[in-house]
Structures are given as C-alpha cells and as structure tokens.
Amino acid sequence: MELHILEHRLKVASIAKESVPLFTYGLIKLAFLSSKTRCKFFSLTETPEDYTIIVDEEGFLELPSSEQLSVADATWLALNVVSGGGSFSSSQPIGVTKIAKSVIAPLADQNISVFMLSTYQTDFILVRERDLPFVTHTLAAEFTILRVVNGETVAADNLGITNGFVKPKMVQRPVIHPLSSPSNMFCVTSLDPDTLPTVATLLMDVMFYSNGESPTNTPRPWKLRNSWPSASSVSGPGVKESVVGNEDCGHIRFFSFSLIEGYISLVMDVQTQQRFPNNLLFTSASGELWKMVRIGGQPLGFDECGIVAQISEPLAAADIPAYYISTFKFDHALVPEENIKGVINALKVSQAEKH
Numbered sequence: 001m002e003l004h005i006l007e008h009r010l011k012v013a014s015i016a017k018e019s020v021p022l023f024t025y026g027l028i029k030l031a032f033l034s035s036k037t038r039c040k041f042f043s044l045t046e047t048p049e050d051y052t053i054i055v056d057e058e059g060f061l062e063l064p065s066s067e068q069l070s071v072a073d074a075t076w077l078a079l080n081v082v083s084g085g086g087s088f089s090s091s092q093p094i095g096v097t098k099i100a101k102s103v104i105a106p107l108a109d110q111n112i113s114v115f116m117l118s119t120y121q122t123d124f125i126l127v128r129e130r131d132l133p134f135v136t137h138t139l140a141a142e143f144t145i146l147r148v149v150n151g152e153t154v155a156a157d158n159l160g161i162t163n164g165f166v167k168p169k170m171v172q173r174p175v176i177h178p179l180s181s182p183s184n185m186f187c188v189t190s191l192d193p194d195t196l197p198t199v200a201t202l203l204m205d206v207m208f209y210s211n212g213e214s215p216t217n218t219p220r221p222w223k224l225r226n227s228w229p230s231a232s233s234v235s236g237p238g239v240k241e242s243v244v245g246n247e248d249c250g251h252i253r254f255f256s257f258s259l260i261e262g263y264i265s266l267v268m269d270v271q272t273q274q275r276f277p278n279n280l281l282f283t284s285a286s287g288e289l290w291k292m293v294r295i296g297g298q299p300l301g302f303d304e305c306g307i308v309a310q311i312s313e314p315l316a317a318a319d320i321p322a323y324y325i326s327t328f329k330f331d332h333a334l335v336p337e338e339n340i341k342g343v344i345n346a347l348k349v350s351q352a353e354k355h
Contacts, residue, residue: 291339
C-alpha cells in the first residue's frame with residue numbers, strides 16, 4: 001500500500017458556539033464559495049461543545065483574527081493510505097479499522113499524536129508537521145511513502161531526516177478514556193458539488209442555526225446572525241454534562257461538513273438527513289446507519305498519544321468498520337448500528353485488559 005503525504009498545511013481551531021456569528025461570513029465563503037478562495041481543504045464539525053475547523057493555510061486567511069478563535073499550536077499535515085495507486089478520490093476507502101495495525105498503533109507506540117478525519121471518500125490521518133520525520137521512519141517498512149507536490153505524486157525523499165535522527169522511544173499506552181453512546185443514528189453521505197447551491201440555505205441553517213430542527217423554521221441565510229441561539233439554549237438534558245460515563249447519553253448535536261479538493265462529505269443524524277430533498281444525498285446500497293461512540297470525559301488535548309488506537313484496535317480485531325472524527329475537545333467513532341452493543345462490549349473488555 002501507499003502512504004500519501006498531501007500538500008495541504010493545515011490549522012486546527014475551535015470556535016465557541018456563542019462566538020460563531022463573528023466567523024459566519026468566512027465560514028460560508030469557505031463552504032459555499034470555494035471558487036472565490038484558494039482553499040482546498042476545509043472541514044467544519046459541530047459538537048455539543050463547540051465548532052472544530054480543519055482548514056489549510058489559504059482558507060485560514062478567510063477567518064478574522066480574534067481571541068474567540070482557539071488555534072492548536074502546530075501546523076498539521078494530512079496523510080492518506082491508498083491501495084492500488086491513484087489518489088484518495090479515485091481509490092476505495094480503506095477504513096480506520098483497516099489501518100489500525102499498520103498506521104495508528106505503530107504511531108501511538110512511538111509517542112506520535114494523530115488527529116483523525118474520516119469522510120465519505122476516505123480517511124485522513126493528521127500529524128504535526130514537525131513529527132513527519134518520525135512518522136515516515138516508523139511507517140517506511142510497511143508503506144511506499146509518496147508526497148503530493150503541485151498536484152503530482154512523487155517519491156518522498158529525505159523529509160528532513162538527517163544523520164542525527166533519533167528514533168523515538170516506545171511508550172506505555174496512556175490513560176483509558178470514558179466512552180458514551182448518544183441515542184442518535186447517523187448517516188455518512190455526500191452530494192454532487194453542482195447541487196450545492198440548491199441546498200445552500202438548508203445547509204447554512206443546519207450548520208449555523210442549531211435549533212432549526214423543522215423545515216418550517218428555516219431562516220433566510222442573511223438572518224442567521226440575528227437569529228443565533230444562546231449557548232444555554234443549545235445545551236440541556238443529554239448534552240454536555242450528561243455524556244460522561246454513560247453508555248447512552250441521549251440525543252446530541254453533531255454535524256460535520258467537509259469540502260476537500262472538490263469532494264463534499266457530510267455526517268449528520270437521521271433527523272437532519274430527513275430535511276434534505278429525496279435523491280439529493282448519496283447513500284450506500286444498504287442505506288447503512290451508524291451509531292456513535294464518544295471518547296473522553298474531559299477535553300482530550302493534542303499531546304496525548306494512543307487515543308485513536310484505544311478505539312480502532314479492538315474494532316479491527318473484531319473486524320468492525322468505523323469512521324473516526326477527532327474534534328478540538330473530544331473524539332467520535334461511528335460504527336454500524338447493528339454492531340453498537342458488540343462494540344461497547346469489545347471496548348470494555350479491551351479497557352479491562354489494559355488496566
């Protein structure tokens with residue numbers, strides 16, 4: 001298999017929900033008017049706590065400078081595992097559990113932190129740019145490592161490795177984090193970018209107007225700033241405080257939109273999906289639905305290693321497919337609806353064995 005180092009230099013940031021009106025213009029431009037920007041990699045994920053943005057340096061310039069924007073203190077690079085050559089857009093998705101043993105676990109063992117973004121098309125493994133020599137050293141035996149330069153895939157030579165390179169030490173896996181499973185059922189889908197204008201108003205409502213559950217309540221996009229709900233109105237029973245330590249934490253707000261190299265990916269719950277016109281969203285032949293496992297009782301931070309491995313390794317051992325989306329404060333795995341009880345049991349057994 002091939003490991004592609006994409007050319008995007010990425011920022012990971014968080015916006016508090018009450019501060020989103022300050023950034024709405026830039027976010028709408030990145031999501032719906034990408035031809036007016038130089039941005040090629042943009043992802044926006046809403047959780048009960050905040051909005052997480054993953055965006056390349058060109059797209060980051062579209063956002064206003066503000067103390068309300070919390071930015072992780074590193075530049076990140078996106079890695080993509082490709083089978084059979086080609087690019088991520090022309091290959092079949094590998095799945096986070098399929099790369100657990102070959103990528104995620106080895107990086108965790110070498111104390112290298114990763115940030116995951118699964119999309120409808122593929123899985124992106126984000127690593128700090130400064131960690132790239134350690135990443136390539138760790139994975140070189142398993143993969144042909146290539147780098148994307150100006151859209152062309154070329155051999156990844158040198159990558160900053162010098163004679164003074166010191167192999168990172170193997171580390172003990174970190175603390176086990178609590179898990180919870182919201183009651184929502186989710187779908188992972190996409191749509192043709194040419195149809196984006198036809199659902200722009202609906203998507204803006206879903207992305208920026210958290211309480212707009214009913215189609216009859218859809219506001220006009222230019223009124224979004226004036227109609228923004230308060231922070232207290234989007235938290236309540238079953239949202240932030242109640243997720244910790246519970247297997248079923250009720251219905252939560254979760255929506256993810258990605259526009260990466262012209263390909264759109266959407267993760268939404270079934271209630272949100274039902275608001276879209278029929279036959280607009282792509283679905284799998286089985287119409288598969290997914291349940292979520294949320295990882296973390298307190299915000300996870302960016303320095304701890306092995307969080308993704310904690311989830312992906314037991315799922316890989318049980319041959320259960322999964323999507324995985326890291327956000328600024330918590331991580332989220334999506335597993336097939338029919339497997340959720342088995343997943344919880346497998347993860348509990350894995351946690352017990354590590355204690």
